[in-house]
Amino acid sequence: MGHFISQLFHWYTTGSHWRGSNGVPALAWATVKVTAEAVLIALAVGLPLALWLGHTGRGGFLAINVTNVGRALPAIALLVIGVQILGIGEAPALAALVVLSLPPVVTNTYTAVRQVDPDAVDAARGMGMTGTQILFRVELPASLPLIAAGVRTAAVQAVATVTLAAYVAYNCLGSLILQGLSVNDHVEVVAGALLVIVLAFLTELGLAALQRALTPAGVKVAENAFATTN
Numbered sequence: 001m002g003h004f005i006s007q008l009f010h011w012y013t014t015g016s017h018w019r020g021s022n023g024v025p026a027l028a029w030a031t032v033k034v035t036a037e038a039v040l041i042a043l044a045v046g047l048p049l050a051l052w053l054g055h056t057g058r059g060g061f062l063a064i065n066v067t068n069v070g071r072a073l074p075a076i077a078l079l080v081i082g083v084q085i086l087g088i089g090e091a092p093a094l095a096a097l098v099v100l101s102l103p104p105v106v107t108n109t110y111t112a113v114r115q116v117d118p119d120a121v122d123a124a125r126g127m128g129m130t131g132t133q134i135l136f137r138v139e140l141p142a143s144l145p146l147i148a149a150g151v152r153t154a155a156v157q158a159v160a161t162v163t164l165a166a167y168v169a170y171n172c173l174g175s176l177i178l179q180g181l182s183v184n185d186h187v188e189v190v191a192g193a194l195l196v197i198v199l200a201f202l203t204e205l206g207l208a209a210l211q212r213a214l215t216p217a218g219v220k221v222a223e224n225a226f227a228t229t230n
Helices: 002-012 024-056 060-067 075-086 090-114 118-126 131-168 173-182 186-214 217-229
Strands: none
Touching: 002 186, 024 060, 024 090, 024 131, 024 173, 024 186, 060 090, 075 090, 075 131, 090 131, 118 131, 131 173, 131 186, 173 186
């Protein structure tokens, strides 16, 4: 074990592993880039739809179950299908990640809007607010923490899944793992895997902080009071 750790340390301190298009910074950036693109596309597609469905209470069951099909589809299968349609490289990787990112975004958003306090909605309606005003001034602000949790889940899942994109010729941190496996280099496999773990952990921490920042002060007070009494 000590010898393996020494080899791992040597791999991380070898300058050639940190330079060029196949260096760690470039591969990490490619991983972050396609993850961010996928989550943003999933938000652009799923967020407006889920907000409207949650606000109206119509078609939610169908929308959630359709998007949840993505959770039942293996990522590698999506990549294979994507290659047949889009070729190799970034396009099939991005398409697969969008499909996998939609379920948590849609489900959390719809659920968050439906769970907004009905009394608050009725009070807003009694004040003469229109449906659109109620959605954007009452329901959306109250839903932001749970929506952010969905984005957080989608992003961490995408970071972990994008490593498989190396199999469709997208150069990312997964390429280190694939290259190590191809030459039976266990040190490179573990080094690549640890980098993915660190990136996923940093993504989780960053988005958790964002989720906390988006949580209204009143909700934080309620959460703290609940934690204290329990």
